[in-house]
Amino acid sequence: MTDSQPRIALVTGAGRGLGKAMALKLAEGGFSVAVHYGRSSDEAEAVAGQIRADGGQAQTFAADLSVPANAGKLVEDVAAQLGGLHVLVNNAGITRDGLAIRMKDADWDAVMATNLSSAFAACRAAIKIMMRSRAGRIINISSVVGLMGNPGQANYVASKAGLIGLTKALAKEYGARNITVNAVAPGFIASDMTDALSDEQKAAYVAAIPLGRLGSADDVAALVAFLASDAAGYITGQIVGVDGGLYPH
Numbered sequence: 001m002t003d004s005q006p007r008i009a010l011v012t013g014a015g016r017g018l019g020k021a022m023a024l025k026l027a028e029g030g031f032s033v034a035v036h037y038g039r040s041s042d043e044a045e046a047v048a049g050q051i052r053a054d055g056g057q058a059q060t061f062a063a064d065l066s067v068p069a070n071a072g073k074l075v076e077d078v079a080a081q082l083g084g085l086h087v088l089v090n091n092a093g094i095t096r097d098g099l100a101i102r103m104k105d106a107d108w109d110a111v112m113a114t115n116l117s118s119a120f121a122a123c124r125a126a127i128k129i130m131m132r133s134r135a136g137r138i139i140n141i142s143s144v145v146g147l148m149g150n151p152g153q154a155n156y157v158a159s160k161a162g163l164i165g166l167t168k169a170l171a172k173e174y175g176a177r178n179i180t181v182n183a184v185a186p187g188f189i190a191s192d193m194t195d196a197l198s199d200e201q202k203a204a205y206v207a208a209i210p211l212g213r214l215g216s217a218d219d220v221a222a223l224v225a226f227l228a229s230d231a232a233g234y235i236t237g238q239i240v241g242v243d244g245g246l247y248p249h
């Protein structure tokens with residue numbers, strides 16, 4: 001790794017699922033990884049322990065991202081404790097599914113706060129730090145449904161589409177500062193989130209996927225690691241799908 005390469009990466013929601021795979025992959029690529037978690041530290045400590053056992057560097061950080069102000073503080077804490085921030089991956093996210101006509105304000109607000117407002121607050125804090133070091137990478141984890149819509153998920157879809165707009169706006173605003181901002185739009189990935197689907201729902205999704213299978217967390221992590229790498233230095237403002245061909249755009 002050269003001096004010009006990013007060194008410290010923060011992955012939100014990195015105790016399990018896609019975030020865990022991203023943290024492990026970034027560590028494999030030589031990053032010192034801030035493994036963020038919400039409530040329980042056990043999973044995040046296990047991820048950090050695994051990274052250290054493999055010879056890498058990792059530290060856990062707690063923050064409840066249902067409160068956006070906590071996201072800004074998280075970023076500042078990571079930079080203060082680890083000595084900077086080069087890569088921010090906004091991965092933490094929740095669903096509170098239901099038909100729009102019956103959706104409670106609280107379910108709309110919780111999803112928007114966690115998935116979109118906290119991501120914005122983290123971006124804002126990270127950009128200030130990245131501007132000082134004249135380089136940075138932000139990767140927002142959106143979703144294929146943010147591009148194509150999905151019934152029963154008005155709040156989640158709106159938050160993920162919001163992340164896409166945020167990504168494009170920030171890419172234009174901070175390109176001149178050598179900060180790239182991209183979004184990843186996973187399709188249906190085998191995880192705790194998709195485990196909640198019925199077998200019938202899963203079969204219906206697989207039937208619509210040209211590659212004929214659900215994706216894996218590693219499929220998504222590989223793209224995140226690439227976008228964080230020097231090789232991706234000329235890529236910004238992009239929404240890259242990892243969806244087996246479900247929604248070409």
Ligand SMILES: NC(=O)c1ccc[n+]([C@@H]2O[C@H](COP(=O)([O-])OP(=O)(O)OC[C@H]3O[C@@H](n4cnc5c(N)ncnc54)[C@H](O)[C@@H]3O)[C@@H](O)[C@H]2O)c1
Pocket residue numbers: 012013014015016017018019037038039063064065066067091092093094114141142143144185186187188189190191192193194
């Ligand atoms: N699994 C999929 O098929 C899929 C598809 C498209 C997009 N995504 C997106 O990928 C990301 C990761 O999804 P996943 O499948 O690994 O889900 P997951 O539920 O396994 O993980 C979500 C993570 O977010 C964290 N989180 C949630 N609320 C939080 C809060 N208030 N404070 C702090 N942390 C909080 C959780 O602790 C967890 O680590 C999410 O943004 C999700 O929307 C997933």
